């Protein structure tokens with residue numbers, strides 16, 4: 001399998017303060033959803049060891065907890081493998097986080113979604129060769145293929161896409177980020193269901 005070459009590379013300037021993300025029932029629920037996606041291969045690591053897939057949950061305002069960078073290969077995460085994104089700036093391409101590990105390299109994309117729609121409380125980014133190809137073949141909702149992941153251009157494009165969607169949950173393909181798929185919605189359950197249902201439909205059709 002060819003791994004996307006720039007995955008896992010943090011492209012924004014990151015400022016991290018050491019700290020602990022508080023355990024909560026919501027975080028446990030996010031972690032359980034993550035393990036389901038992991039078992040389906042939507043989160044994991046390529047043969048070269050580079051991990052893929054990241055999940056987040058809005059805590060308050062535009063702050064959110066997100067899986068830490070380089071955790072894709074782990075089936076069940078511990079609390080200290082999540083970080084709190086305290087603030088971010090698309091304009092300055094910067095992310096400020098609190099935790100014992102660096103926030104996911106795709107934190108900026110998550111932040112752009114939360115900023116664009118206050119009703120969104122959960123964002124999941126997964127990778128799937130088959131789902132990516134099947135969705136693009138039927139021209140499903142997607143960002144332009146010339147926009148690479150982890151860049152301010154992607155964050156801006158995602159913000160526009162989110163602002164244009166009337167309902168929730170929503171699933172779209174990052175055409176410029178090979179195998180990249182994003183789903184977001186009001187809660188963990190609806191987003192996980194949308195991903196799993198889309199995957200099942202593709203496999204049976």
Ligand SMILES: [Zn+2]
Pocket residue numbers: 007052053106125126127149177180
């Ligand atoms: Zn990715």
